[in-house]
Amino acid sequence: MEETLLDREGNAIAYLDFADEKTIYLWDGTPVAYLENENRLYSFNGKHIGWYEDGVIWDLSGKKAGFNKKTVPVFAKFEPFKSFKKFKPFKSFTEFAKMKPLKSSNLSNENLMAYLKKGEK
Structure with missing residues (x-):
């Protein structure tokens, strides 16, 4: 199962692939982040960058950084063509x-x- 992630203007920026270890990919196939326990959002360098809860990406200060189609505050725009997924880097030790x-x-x-x-x- 995949879920589109949009910015505050309704642009499709990335997608979350739940079947692929909850990895977030950009539309060009680049893996950029993943979800861990309690929906914590980590980058592949091990940095904790936020949370994904209730269809919203929350940054470390508690502000809304991204949305799924149900929670985006504006009309969702057209999704671009998905490129093939690139190889995921090894996950670094998480902070x-x-x-x-x-x-x-x-x-x-x-x-x-x-x-x-x-x-x-």
Whole structure:
């Protein structure tokens, strides 16, 4: 099962593949992050970058960084063609998860693509 991940403008940026170890891929097939216990979001370099809960990607400050189609605050735009998946890098040792902040109704200032790629190997 896959779930499209959109930015705050409704652009399809990535997708979450639940059948592939809960890996998040960009549309060009690049694996950029994955979910671990309690829906913690990690980059492949082991950095804890947020959470995925209730169809929303929450950043470390509790702001909304990304959405699924049901939670996006605007009309979802057309999804681009998916490229073949690229090889996933080995997962680095994961750092301890940050304390979960209170969830905010505010949107993150960082665009979703940059947010997901910040921990790229």
